[in-house]
Amino acid sequence: MRTAATEATGSTPLLEVRGLKKHFPIRAGLLSLLQGYIRAVDGVTFELEHGKTLGIVGDSVIGKSPRARTIHRLIDPTGGSLIRIGKATTKPHGKKLRRFRVNYQMVFQDPISSLNPRKLAIDIIGEPLKVHFKVHGEELTREVADLMSKVGLEKGQLYRYPHEFSGGQKQRLGIARALALHPKLLVLDEPTSNLDVSVQAQILRLLASLQKEFDLTYLFISHDMAVVYHMCDLVMVMYAGKVVERAETKALYTNPLHPYTRALIDIAEAEGKDLTITLGGEPPSMRFLPSGCHFHPRCPIAFEKCGWSAEEVQTALGRLLSAEFPELSLDTSITDERRLRVRGHVEDAPALLEGLKDRVARKRDEVLALRGIEAMSLAGPEIAVTLHAPQEPELLQAETGHFVACHAFSGPAAGTATGAKP
Numbered sequence: 288m289r290t291a292a293t294e295a296t297g298s299t300p301l302l303e304v305r306g307l308k309k310h311f312p313i314r315a316g317l318l319s320l321l322q323g324y325i326r327a328v329d330g331v332t333f334e335l336e337h338g339k340t341l342g343i344v345g346d347s348v349i350g351k352s353p354r355a356r357t358i359h360r361l362i363d364p365t366g367g368s369l370i371r372i373g374k375a376t377t378k379p380h381g382k383k384l385r386r387f388r389v390n391y392q393m394v395f396q397d398p399i400s401s402l403n404p405r406k407l408a409i410d411i412i413g414e415p416l417k418v419h420f421k422v423h424g425e426e427l428t429r430e431v432a433d434l435m436s437k438v439g440l441e442k443g444q445l446y447r448y449p450h451e452f453s454g455g456q457k458q459r460l461g462i463a464r465a466l467a468l469h470p471k472l473l474v475l476d477e478p479t480s481n482l483d484v485s486v487q488a489q490i491l492r493l494l495a496s497l498q499k500e501f502d503l504t505y506l507f508i509s510h511d512m513a514v515v516y517h518m519c520d521l522v523m524v525m526y527a528g529k530v531v532e533r534a535e536t537k538a539l540y541t542n543p544l545h546p547y548t549r550a551l552i553d554i555a556e557a558e559g560k561d562l563t564i565t566l567g568g569e570p571p572s573m574r575f576l577p578s579g580c581h582f583h584p585r586c587p588i589a590f591e592k593c594g595w596s597a598e599e600v601q602t603a604l605g606r607l608l609s610a611e612f613p614e615l616s617l618d619t620s621i622t623d624e625r626r627l628r629v630r631g632h633v634e635d636a637p638a639l640l641e642g643l644k645d646r647v648a649r650k651r652d653e654v655l656a657l658r659g660i661e662a663m664s665l666a667g668p669e670i671a672v673t674l675h676a677p678q679e680p681e682l683l684q685a686e687t688g689h690f691v692a693c694h695a696f697s698g699p700a701a702g703t704a705t706g707a708k709p
């Protein structure tokens with residue numbers, strides 16, 4: 288994201304990402320027919336100034352493996368996007384692509400599986416030097432030993448296999464390998480989440496000092512809000528493949544705007560609290576994302592236009608009817624994606640309509656899905672229910688440098704007639 292400093296100096300950001308999409312096709316059956324897409328990253332835009340750290344936080348709604356693939360192939364996006372590191376822009380091919388990749392390197396979450404168990408430390412760290420810079424022999428040994436000392440390992444460990452290193456030392460090996468090509472940008476994918484707490488602190492201190500020494504820019508992916516607070520200059524909160532909030536770290540932590548960010552910070556402050564309890568639900572299936580705002584089924588303040596589906600309203604309405612009008616045995620059916628019908632043994636349909644409108648108005652702050660109802664009217668002996676059209680919130684600037692994708696902050700008509708605010 289463009290920081291105040293970048294704007295003031297008009298300097299070019301080191302990393303520029305525009306509308307990045309990474310969609311994985313879902314195929315099924317003998318003929319491997321396309322069934323849809325997993326939208327792991329969907330239209331992400333930001334800029335990152337040289338020497339800064341951008342934290343990316345959010346639920347792990349996609350598995351580790353697709354996420355690693357997504358990040359590793361950032362420069363091979365699904366389409367309609369641009370990535371620029373320094374002056375180089377995707378999509379390069381062949382040799383150009385290799386040169387482009389030198390600009391950014393990754394440190395993986397799991398140091399054990401990211402290191403080849405059959406290779407010695409000197410080969411693991413030295414391989415990128417051989418491939419890209421044609422360094423061999425004594426020069427290679429000297430450079431690898433130097434890199435090892437920078438990350439707190441010793442020259443005497445050059446000829447050891449990964450299993451001879453502790454967990455923290457393995458992560459140091461991974462960092463040394465990532466530094467070998469003197470990249471401009473390091474993608475740190477949960478670099479401490481598999482380590483003991485005491486070792487975590489050491490690795491974080493090491494990363495902070497290496498950033499200064501090697502003049503690095505970091506993309507720091509983590510689910511740990513406390514670690515992100517200490518490590519990052521800027522934070523981008525993602526939910527279901529989309530950015531829902533981004534701001535400078537202090538602004539985001541002192542004044543979180545999106546309900547999801549608020550929940551993440553609450554959980555970090557009340558250790559041990561279960562995320563699913565706080566948010567009242569599970570992360571969505573990436574295959575069948577909720578309409579409108581993907582967060583609406585878990586949102587504690589969701590409005591009329593936030594994306595209530597006919598199925599969600601049907602469930603809520605069905606419960607209301609059974610509780611309030613048990614003697615009428617009323618039934619609901621879905622006519623289309625924005626219409627429902629209520630039918631049953633009703634003698635006085637106008638009276639039922641008025642009674643139903645009254646109950647819905649009284650319950651809509653408690654059962655949020657009822658807010659999805661736009662109108663109810665008589666249709667012969669039945670009641671026709673029309674739903675609000677879902678609207679996906681855009682990422683808009685709510686305060687200087689502080690962006691949020693939530694209808695509560697979408698301009699003068701923010702929220703709804705209910706006047707509800709987060």
Ligand code: SF4
Nearest residue numbers: 580583586593693694
């Ligand atoms: S747009 Fe905002 S209020 Fe609506 S569901 Fe999403 S987070 Fe909640």
